[in-house]
Amino acid sequence: xxxxxxxxxxxxxxxxMLGVYILFMYRNLLRIIIGVEVMAKGITxxxxxxxxxxxxxxxxxxxxxxxxIVETILAAIMLALVFTVHKIYDSLDIQLLSKLKG
Amino acid sequence: MLLWILLGLLLVFLVLCAIFRxxxxxxxxxxxxxxxxxxxxxxxxxxxxxxxxxxVCAGLITVLFVSTVSLTKDSDQKVESRVPVYFLPFIILLxxxxxxxxxRWLSGTIxxxxxxxxxxxxxxxxxxxxxxxxxxxxxxxxxILAGVFGILALFRVASKEKQHE
Numbered sequence: 001x002x003x004x005x006x007x008x009x010x011x012x013x014x015x016x017m018l019g020v021y022i023l024f025m026y027r028n029l030l031r032i033i034i035g036v037e038v039m040a041k042g043i044t045x046x047x048x049x050x051x052x053x054x055x056x057x058x059x060x061x062x063x064x065x066x067x068x069i070v071e072t073i074l075a076a077i078m079l080a081l082v083f084t085v086h087k088i089y090d091s092l093d094i095q096l097l098s099k100l101k102g
Numbered sequence: 103m104l105l106w107i108l109l110g111l112l113l114v115f116l117v118l119c120a121i122f123r124x125x126x127x128x129x130x131x132x133x134x135x136x137x138x139x140x141x142x143x144x145x146x147x148x149x150x151x152x153x154x155x156x157x158v159c160a161g162l163i164t165v166l167f168v169s170t171v172s173l174t175k176d177s178d179q180k181v182e183s184r185v186p187v188y189f190l191p192f193i194i195l196l197x198x199x200x201x202x203x204x205x206r207w208l209s210g211t212i213x214x215x216x217x218x219x220x221x222x223x224x225x226x227x228x229x230x231x232x233x234x235x236x237x238x239x240x241x242x243x244x245x246i247l248a249g250v251f252g253i254l255a256l257f258r259v260a261s262k263e264k265q266h267e
Contacts, residue, residue, distance in 0.1 A: 004105050008142075010205045011109040015116050017197040022120050025186035030125050030171065037132055037163065038116050041139055044155070045109075048146060057147050058227045062235045064143070064151040068158055069242050073249035075163050079170045080256045086174040 008049035015042030029082045029092040033075065040071045105145060112138040117194070121187055129167035136160035150227050 019039030023032055044064055051060025082092060089096045115135035122128045136159040143152035231238070 006205055006209055007105060007109060009208060010201055011113060013201045013204055014113060014197055017201065018113075018116055018120060018194075021186070021190075021193055021197075025189070026182065028125070028182055030167070030174070031128065031182070034119055034128050034132055034167075037159075038119055038135075041112070041116060041135055044139060045112075045142070048143065048148065051148070052146055056225070058225045058230045059234070061148045061151045061227045062231045062238060064148065065154050065231075066238050066242055068151070068154045069245055072158050072163060073245050073252075076166060076249050077252045077256075079166050080253045082170055083173060084256050092174060 005049050005053045008045055008052065012042045012045030012049055015039070015045060018042070027094050029085065029094055032094065033078045033082065036078070037071070037075065040067075043067065105142070108138055108142050108145065112142065117190070120190055123182070123184075125171045126168065129164055129171060132167070133160045133164040136163075148227075 016039050019035050019037075019042060022035030022038055026032060026035070044067065047060055047064050047067065051057045051063075054060075085097065086092055112135055115131050115138065118131040119128050119135070122131060136155055140152045140156040140160065143149075143155055
């Protein structure tokens, strides 16, 4: 059981780091949002590892459900922003957004 | 053994998210990762969280992604540099090393202490959600309203611009 928890932790951290890599290495806004989603998968795994470790799966389930709602709202808002940005700039390159600088 | 296979598959699909050039394939790969994560949640007895992950993350978010990809088709996909993909194997090796040290540090410090103190809880999801964490509902309702109002505000601006044109 303990090795399973370590495996969950290991996968969670790896997924989180992979998300950070996608976030920083790509310029396309949609890819960046996918990076955030990848990080979210890692965080869900870390939540599950914490719940399994403490033997409180029911408690951690309620946190995971709340986190999924947060994740969905975040994705919806970001995708709406992407759509608006695409309408204005006709591109999804984040470097074009530097025009917003004062 | 099942957990090893599931988590291996999950990580493969997440890595594919970073590799695919086509945004549609990236979205599908993310959906497959969500499905695997839902199976992992079911494996641990977190059935309701698994259902949420399956229906909301693998379903709704994928639909939103695919819709946005189809609505914003442009030439960006050709411009995107492949350098991050070439660096990826080295970065994954670096992450694996870093991850190994983090998990080894955690297993040596935090984990063994708590393992002796904590006993497995027999509480059900329903009892925890509706008694101990009822206040979470307010936060969730607030979040959903924030999302709805945020999207409404964004598209209101877009429609006003259309009127000016």
